[in-house]
Amino acid sequence: GQQLNQSPQSMFIQEGEDVSMNCTSSSIFNTWLWYKQDPGEGPVLLIALYKAGELTSNGRLTAQFGITRKDSFLNISASIPSDVGIYFCAGHTKSGAGSYQLTFGKGTKLSVIP
C-alpha cells in the first residue's frame, strides 16, 4: 500500500529559528496536505498543494509540492512557542468510489525552546 515517510521524527529548536520538514512517498499523489495536531485535538489543515512544483505560503509557513509528485516539504520561519505540536503530511488520490482518502505520514513532533 501507499506509505509516506516523514522526517525528522522530532525536532527541538530555539524560538526564532526556522524549521524544515519533509515527506516522501513511493507513490504519486494528486494533492499534498500539511496538518498540525495539538495534544487531544484533531488535525488542523495548514496548507494544501494541488499542482506539481507548486509553492504556497500561509503566513510564516511555506510548502512545496515536488515535481515528481512523490514529495513535499514544509518550512516554518521564525518559530514561536505556539508552533509546538505534531505536523503531519498527507497525500490523497481519488478512489474509484469517489472518496478523497488521505494517507498520512507518522508526523514530526516540534518542540520550541523559548
Place this chain on the structure above:
Amino acid sequence: DTGVSQDPRHKITKRGQNVTFRCDPISEHNRLYWYRQTLGQGPEFLTYFQNEAQLEKSRLLSDRFSAERPKGSFSTLEIQRTEQGDSAMYLCASSIDRAGGYTFGSGTRLTVV
C-alpha cells in the same frame, strides 16, 4: 459554521462492551470520513460516506465495526465486543464535494480496559 463536532470526547469501556460514537459534520458538507489514530501514528482511513451512502470501507474496519449516516447528516460509528487493540483516537472529518483538505473534529479518545 461550528466545525465538525464529535461526542463523546473520551470513552473508557471494559473489554467486550459495545460503544457508539457520534459525529456531526459541517452542515453543507456531503462527504464524511472516519479515521482512527493510534499513539505515535498518523490517522488511518476507516470509512467514507457520500450523503447517506457508505461508499468505501478500509480493511481496518472489521465486522465488529459498523458506521451509519442516516439522512446524510450526522454519523455514528459503533464498535461491538471491544478489544484492547481498539483503544485509539477516532476522528471524523467532512468536506464539500471537491478535492482538497477536509475538516477534522476533535476526536473521541477510546480506552478499552
